[in-house]
Amino acid sequence: MSAQEPVIDVRDLKVTFATDAGDVAAVRGVSLHVDPGQVLAIVGESGSGKTVTARSILGLLPETALASGAVVLRRNDDAASSDVLSLSPSRLREVRGRDAAMVFQEPSTALNPVFPVGWQIAEGLRAHRRLTRAEAHREAVDVLRRVGIPDPEERAKHYPHQFSGGQKQRIVIAQALVLNPGLVIADEPTTALDVTVQAEILDLLRRLPEEFGTAIVLITHNMGVVADLADQVAVMYHGRIVEQADVRTLFSAPQHPYTRALLDAVPRVGGPRLRPARTAPVGETALTAAPSTGAPVVEARSLTITYPGRFRRPGFTAVDGVDLSIHAGEVLGLVGESGSGKTTIGRAIAGLTPVTGGELTVLGTQVRGIHERDFRAVRRRIxxxxxxxxxxxxxxxxxxxxxxxxxxxxxxxxxxxxxxxxxxxxxxxxxxxxxxxxxxxxxxxxxxxxxxxxxxxxxxxPELLIADEPTSALDVSVQARVLDLFARLQEELGFACLFISHDLAVVDLLADRIAVLHHGKLVEQGTGAQVLGAPQDPYTQRLLASLPVPDPVEQAERREAWRALVTR
Amino acid sequence: MTADVSVPNDTPADPADIPVDALPSRGPLWKRLPVVRQLRTSVGLQRGMLVTGVVITAIFLVTAIFAPLIAPYGGSQLRSGSVAFGAQKAPSAAHLLGTTVGGYDVLSRVVWGTRTALLVMIAAVVLSIFLGIFLGLVSGYFGGWIDRVLVVVADAIYAFPSLLLAIVAAIVISKGQSSMWGGILAAAISITVVFVPQYFRVVRSEVVRVKAEAFVEAAKVIGTPPARIMVRHVLRNSVRTLPLIVTLNCSEAILTLAGLGFLGFGIEPSAAAEWGYDLNKALSDVTSGIWWTSVFPGVAIVLTVLGVTLVGESLNDLADPRLRTRRAAGRRGARAAVQSEVDVVEVDPLDAPPVADEDTSTGRTGSHDETTGGAR
Structure with a gap:
């Protein structure tokens, strides 16, 4: 494989942006290459220049950018290679899609909502090859089948909104693959997806080099995804590549201090906790038994929250009969995927969303149907x-x-x-x-x-702190610092806390107890060791197995376990 | 640990998302004033447009303020000493732009007319801004039936031709009175009626947007009373587009005033000079070859409207990062820019990166400041 020419060869790429405050150098001399069928992951934090590097491969930089260096892209039929940076717009258009294609972060915005997905895939085909409508459609259906869309003949006629998020991302991948490019650039392809869906998309991406012979440039900040997918890893920091190695070497023996810091900052399930386990009073191990230490700070009994429907449709029940309680000084981690109702519960406790059914007592006050005026006194304690x-x-x-x-x-x-x-x-x-x-x-x-x-x-x-995904918008090393601080403050001040997150590893770092939500229902709750160590509910098991761990060896084993769980 | 580098999830789809700058160092106050700021950031054609607009507007303002010094005669003066000017005199040394059919000096009428136009502009914009912002804020923040009623009323006002509405308002308000202030206020209020729905709509839609922002929820969570949220958090974040609308409405106010005057609903000539009225009286002159009575008031209207519109349109373009042109990258060398950034960024000792040779903190926030700056 190494005897072959690389699919993409980037030499000393520099990109500068003109801004109001003067020029900003986003990429400062990056060189990298990808061999056919290889997966190169570019990792780095926001602003490190990884997306700009990837976009310059397709000539997708905005007008304000000035690029220098060379980006040599080989044709998919091995006939020739060309420097993308010096191509004319019409030649660039030929290259895009044929030699290299892109998979975007947000599948719901990458597809045009007013055209059927089959048409959108065929459009790319017809832009490059002379095909009749029927031929193009046939090829589109074919590629949809290969990316795992069931019943592709029928589904090709459907519109984007009729697909789930994971299926949409499959369609975007199909769109990228249809011209059989030598290189697919995947820009954070799973960031917008839930962890269980992410596992499926990663599985599909892993099959691409074998089944399609495609090389992948994967841009991500998630070290678990890197461990799962990549052959080679390039670590970017402030516009430069600080370290480049194959995936096992990088994870087992990182050389650069930045890489080490990055890897250390990634939270792991079952890793060292930030807070000492609470010395649980006797009788609290049984979760149903009320603890002797006074009334709970928050108590929900068959809590139901329904958003009103529109146009005579029935309302949407976001939270469905949830029982939970938070005791003084306790951190409860609330985990779930998007749409599971975890944020709604947090908002209800803070009085931002009205409770429609069941009971919710916050700091001794019944919240259901309460007037804003009466709730103000409670607010200063939250x-x-x-x-x-x-x-x-x-x-x-x-x-x-x-x-x-x-x-x-x-x-x-x-x-x-x-x-x-x-x-x-x-x-x-x-x-x-x-x-x-x-x-x-x-x-x-x-x-x-x-x-x-x-x-x-x-x-x-406050006696109660509600933290709604407080670190999900932050880079991983920053997240580590904030979580660290959080744990220390909690220990010093002793407030009770509802910690909402989609990241099992983050919750595991902090929480005394973990509650798992799925479609508005509480499927499992218990201590971290109980829920994450020996999950009982099948959903929790699947959630845990889907989580990629930042260790390529361990992740390979986990992948098999996940496959077994899914196909079971 | 590493530096906090805050950037939107780093997909610069359009220039608005491109890393802008580190800590925007705040210059002295005058450099951050609306028009001055834009003058400093603009380049090329956009700068030309803005400069032209600013110069014309400045001339207009100076003329209006110093009208008594500039104009050779009073606006309603018919004779110097005991000698009448005479009607329809061609331009001469005594009357540089000639005299009108009514025997007024054209130059003096044009100069004094700027004063009337300015007063009407100020009165109309001030009246409509306060009313429009208040209604928009209340309507947008509380929603419900107040909102629905106000929106319907605003839409209904939109349905009328604005000049017709202004005529009706002028008749209702002034009832044929024609003192200078009576006339100016009548014109201003009739323009206000047309403008309030515009401010109302803009402010309301901004309030509806800002209301959903996390910082308003953050204020609610700590128990802030609604009035405080509205004034402290929502209002100041909702008025950033107003400077643009103000400039555009100023030019519209002049046109409406001239239209009213031309149709005979404006200010009497003996009370104050008004270009629309002069144009009306000059109608019959045109066919008899007397050009000076119509050309100069007409040019005055066109230039004033042009100047104010140019300022408004340029501000509009410059406020939008997608429309704003920038100097090309790399002209002065990236190195220099990086260097200057290091001067600005104070690296937080806690967040200092392990390999911090240079720090390019970046963020969308920079461009955000760009757009909110006008409201400060």
């Missing part, structure tokens, strides 16, 4: 950390003003100046320099903002 730190701060207020808001609203401090000592104290508690209080939110990085968000949530010393 803290909330939002998912996206970029949008959860008013962009026109300084960090200090944002953190001081709870103090001002509840009359603890008269004005901003009076609140400032407490704000400084809080910023210090979340390890932000005091001077950051005078900055505006956009002047902080994502991790810093999320720490400020934590400071705001803790401003009134």
């Amino acid at each position: 803290g909330f950390v939002f998912q996206d730190p970029a949008t959860s701060f008013n962009p026109l207020l300084t960090i200090a003003a944002c953190v001081a808001e709870p103090l001002l609203v509840h009359g603890v401090a008269k004005d901003l100046d009076a609140a400032r000592p407490r704000v400084d104290e809080l910023l210090e508690a979340v390890q932000l320099p005091k001077a950051y209080g005078d900055r505006f939110p956009h002047e902080l990085s994502g991790g810093q903002r999320q720490r400020a968000s934590l400071a705001r949530a803790l401003a009134l010393d």
Whole structure:
């Protein structure tokens, strides 16, 4: 294989963007090549230049970009190779799709909603080859079958919204494969998908080199995905490749300090926990038994939340008869895929979404049907950390003003100046320099903002903290820092916490107990060791098996276990 | 650990998503004022348009403010000393632009007319902005039946031709009165009636958008009362497009005022100079070869509208990162840019990267600042 010419050969690629603040160098001299049938993973954090590198392979850079170097792409029939950067627009159009194709991150936006999927695949064919409509359609159906869409003759006539997220991503992959390109560039192909669906798509991508002879450039920040799929790994940092090695070497003996830090930061299920296991009082091991330590902070009994339907359709039940309780000082991890109702439960506890059935008691107050006025007293005892730190701060207020808001609203401090000592104290508690209080939110990085968000949530010393996916918008090393801080603050302040996440490994780091949600129903709950060590419910088992671990050897074994579980 | 580098999930599909800059260093206040800021960031044709617009508008403003010094005579002056100007005199040394059929000096009428136009513009925009923002805020934030009723009313007003509506309003408001302020207010209020729905709609749609943002929910979660949320969190984030609409509406106000004057619903000539009225009176002159009575007020209207519109359109283009043109990359060398960035970024000691040779913190937030900047 190595005797063959590489499919893509990138030599000293440099990309610079013109922005209002002057030029920004996104890629600073990257060289890499991919042999036929190989999978190269480019990993790195946001802003490391990995997407820009991949996009320049297809000449997909915006007008403001200036690229230099060479990107030599071989034709799919081995006839010739060409430098993508110097091609004319019409020649570039020929190359795209034929020699290299792209799989995008978000399958729901990569497909045009007003055309049938078969037509969309055939469109790519007809752009490159002279085919009749029927021939193109036949080939489209054929490629749909090969990517595992059941009943492709019928399904080719369907529109994108009639497919699930995973199937849509299969269609996008089919679209990329239909011209049989030598190279497929997959830009975070599974980031938008749930973990069980991700496992299926990874399985499909793994088959591509064997069945289609396609090389893959995989862009991802998920080390588990890398371990699962890649042959070669290139680690990018600030526009440069800092380390390049085959996958086993990289994971077993990382050379560069950045790679080591990156790997250390990845949370693993069953790995070392951030918090000591709670010394559970006697009798709490049995979950049904009420603990002796006072009333629970949150108690839900057959909690049901229904969103009203539109146009005489029945409403959508997001949460269906959930029983759970959070005791003082306890961290409950709530896990589930998108649409499982985990965020809805968090919002209901915070009084943002009305409860429609069952009972929900928060800090001794029945929430169902409560008036906003009566709930205000409860609100000052609840803290909330939002998912996206970029949008959860008013962009026109300084960090200090944002953190001081709870103090001002509840009359603890008269004005901003009076609140400032407490704000400084809080910023210090979340390890932000005091001077950051005078900055505006956009002047902080994502991790810093999320720490400020934590400071705001803790401003009134809440008894209950609700954290809704607090780290899912952050890079993995930043996530590790925020989680670390979180665990320490929880220990110091002793608040009860509902920690919502889709990431089993993250929840395992923090939670005393874990509750697993599936389609609005609570399928399993128990301590971390119980739920993740010996899952009882088939859904939990599948969830756990789908999770790729950042270790290529272990992941190969797990993959087999997953296959057995799925085909069972 | 490594540096926090916040970037949208790094797929720069359009230039708006491209890493912009690190910490935008805040310059002195005057450099961040709406028009000044755009002047500094614009290039090429867009800059030309903006500069032209700003110059014309500046001339208009200076003329309006210093009208008594610039104009040779008063706006409603018919004689100097005891000698009448005479009607329809061709341009001469005494009357640089000639005189009208009513015996007014054309140059003085044009100069004084800027004052009337400016006053109407200010009055109309101020009145409609306050009412429009208030209604839009309440309607968008609370929703429900208030919202539905207000939207229907706004739509109904849209359904009328705006000039017709302005005529009706002028008749209702001024009832034939024709003092200077009476006339100006009548014109301003009748324009307000047409403009309020525009501000209402823009503010309302922004409020509806901002209302769903996480920071408003964050305010709700800590128990902030609705009035405080509306003023502190929603309002200031909803008015960033207003400077553009204001400039565009200013030019529309001039046209409506001139239209009213031309149709005879404007300000009496003895109260204040008004271009529309002069144009109306110049109608019969055109056929008899007297060009100066119609050309100069007409040019004044066209230039003023052009100037204000150019400013508005340029601001509009410059506020949108997708329409804004930039200097080409690499002209000054990437190295220099990286260097200057290092000066700006203070590396957080806690987040210092292990191999921090240079730090290019990037983020969408930079471009966000771009768009909110106008509202500050």
